[in-house]
Amino acid sequence: MKKIAWFVSTLFMAACLFSSQAAAGDRIFFGIATGGTGGTYYPLGGMLAQMISNKVVIDGKKLSATVETGNASVANATLLSRNGIESAFVAADILDAAYKGTKQFEGKKLKNLRALGALYPETVQLVVRASAGIKTFTGFKGKSISSGSPGSGQWQLLGDLLSVYGMDRKTDIKEDYSSFSQSVEKIKDGNLDAALITAGTPTASVLELANHHDIMIFPLAGNPIKTLQKVQPYYVRVILPANTYKGQAEDVETIAVRAIWSTHDQLDDTIAYNVVKALYENTDTLAKVHVKGKEISLEKALESVSIPLHPGAEKYYREKGLIQ
Numbered sequence: 191m192k193k194i195a196w197f198v199s200t201l202f203m204a205a206c207l208f209s210s211q212a213a214a215g216d217r218i219f220f221g222i223a224t225g226g227t228g229g230t231y232y233p234l235g236g237m238l239a240q241m242i243s244n245k246v247v248i249d250g251k252k253l254s255a256t257v258e259t260g261n262a263s264v265a266n267a268t269l270l271s272r273n274g275i276e277s278a279f280v281a282a283d284i285l286d287a288a289y290k291g292t293k294q295f296e297g298k299k300l301k302n303l304r305a306l307g308a309l310y311p312e313t314v315q316l317v318v319r320a321s322a323g324i325k326t327f328t329g330f331k332g333k334s335i336s337s338g339s340p341g342s343g344q345w346q347l348l349g350d351l352l353s354v355y356g357m358d359r360k361t362d363i364k365e366d367y368s369s370f371s372q373s374v375e376k377i378k379d380g381n382l383d384a385a386l387i388t389a390g391t392p393t394a395s396v397l398e399l400a401n402h403h404d405i406m407i408f409p410l411a412g413n414p415i416k417t418l419q420k421v422q423p424y425y426v427r428v429i430l431p432a433n434t435y436k437g438q439a440e441d442v443e444t445i446a447v448r449a450i451w452s453t454h455d456q457l458d459d460t461i462a463y464n465v466v467k468a469l470y471e472n473t474d475t476l477a478k479v480h481v482k483g484k485e486i487s488l489e490k491a492l493e494s495v496s497i498p499l500h501p502g503a504e505k506y507y508r509e510k511g512l513i514q
Contacts, residue, residue, distance in 0.1 A: 217254040220461065223269055223278035225262040228371035230312070230390030230482055231279045231449070232259055237480045238469065245468045248460055255465075263343045264294055270454045271300035277465070280452045281312060281388070282494035283424035284343045289497040294341050302455045304500035306466050308493045310485040311446040313430060314347065315387045317373075317396055320404035322383040327355045327414070333383040336366040336373040343447075348386050350421050354414040370395045378403055388447070390482040392434050400435035407435065411443040424448070424494060448494040455500070462502025470506075488512070 222239050225231030239255035246253035258275065260266050266278035267288040284294070291299030318324050322333060338344040345367075352359050359365055366373070366382055374395045376382035387393060399405060407430060419425055430442040451469070453462060469476070470491055476483030492499075492512055499507070507513045 216251055218248060218251050218461070219276075220253050220255045220465065221258055221275040221277065222255060223258045223260040223266045223275045225260055225266075225279070225389075226369045226371060227259060228369065228374065228393070228395035229262070229387075230393055231262065232257065233394065234309075234390065234476075234480050234482050235279060237476055237483070241472055241475060242465055242468050245472065246464045248464060253461065253464065261339060261342070264288075264339075264341055267295075267300060267303060267452070270303055270452055273302075273454050273456050276457055276461070277306060277451060277453045279309065279449050281343050281424075282308070282448045282450050282496070283422055285450050285452055286424065286496045294343075294346060303497055304453050304455050304457070304503075305495045305497050306451040306453050306462060306500055306503045307470065307491040308495055309449040309451055310390055310482045311426070311428060312388050312449050313391045313428060313446045314410060314425070314444050315389070315391070315393065315396060315430070316384060316408040316410060316444070317377070317387055317399070318384040318406050318408050319377050319380070319382070320406055321380075324383070324408065327351075327408075328357070330384065331357065331362045332364070334364040334366055334381075336368045336376070336382055336385040338369065338386070339367055344386050344388050347388065347422070350418055351386075351410070351414075354417045354421075374399045377405070384408070390449070390485075391430060392481070396435060400437060404437060405435070407438060407442045407444070409443050410445055415445060418445075422447075450495060453500050457500060457502070459500075459502040459505070462500045463506050464502075466503045466506045470510075 222235045224235035235257040239257040242253060242255040263281040263284035266280050267284055269275055270278050287293040288295045288300040289303050291297055337348040349359055370387055373385035424447045425445040428446040430444055432439055432441050470488040473486050
């Protein structure tokens with residue numbers, strides 16, 4: 191937990207260097223907190239930042255967008271609540287919990303969080319080293335599994351998965367808290383049996399792993415998953431298409447949660463309006479440079495959004511007829 195606090199603090203200070211809505215010369219700075227470089231948040235955020243920088247001018251001043259690495263959803267929600275950065279990518283279930291003060295945020299409602307719009311589904315990928323010989327979920331007993339940082343969305347999800355399968359994280363598995371990239375390296379070296387990775391697919395770190403090592407994506411389906419959906423209603427059933435990764439010859443049934451582009455209530459309305467407009471009126475451009483851009487659309491901009499919209503974003507959606 192000290193490591194998480196240090197990381198969030200470091201990211202907060204770095205983000206402040208780019209803050210915020212105050213203009214510097216002929217520019218207005220706008221930050222986007224994402225995730226680690228091995229996931230999908232970071233590269234997609236980089237593409238979005240570049241597109242915003244190329245498209246948005248406010249009162250004659252260019253909006254200069256920058257992408258920041260982060261510790262994903264939980265850390266990003268906390269960073270936003272402190273007004274530490276202008277925007278961030280946060281998974282829908284984590285955003286809902288943060289605003290309402292439930293689960294990882296029990297007793298700590300982050301009521302100043304606001305939504306800009308929904309992005310793409312993040313697929314839950316339980317990546318398993320093929321030589322681990324795991325055939326059923328109970329086969330994970332005694333095996334090492336990475337869940338990411340304690341308190342993160344993935345950490346919470348692994349606990350929920352183990353629970354619906356009648357297992358306990360403290361006694362039935364050897365839990366590891368590595369990042370996506372660190373998990374991949376440990377699987378390569380034979381020091382980790384599996385990693386729970388929630389990200390847009392194909393995920394860069396998993397692609398690289400599959401290209402050089404034999405792995406499998408473990409299916410998450412059946413009655414236990416139906417039970418899980420009662421606990422985590424934001425998770426929907428999806429299919430990971432065959433050949434998403436090398437050696438994956440068949441479709442894999444699993445679950446996914448939508449990523450939400452989020453902000454705080456102090457972001458200037460005009461900035462919020464213009465960045466949302468830049469995204470949803472240029473999704474074709476984003477689709478050409480990033481595979482997940484194909485799954486972002488104005489029609490699904492409000493899907494899974496359970497917290498208040500930022501007024502600037504709301505103005506745009508009203509103009510487009512998504513809100514009456």
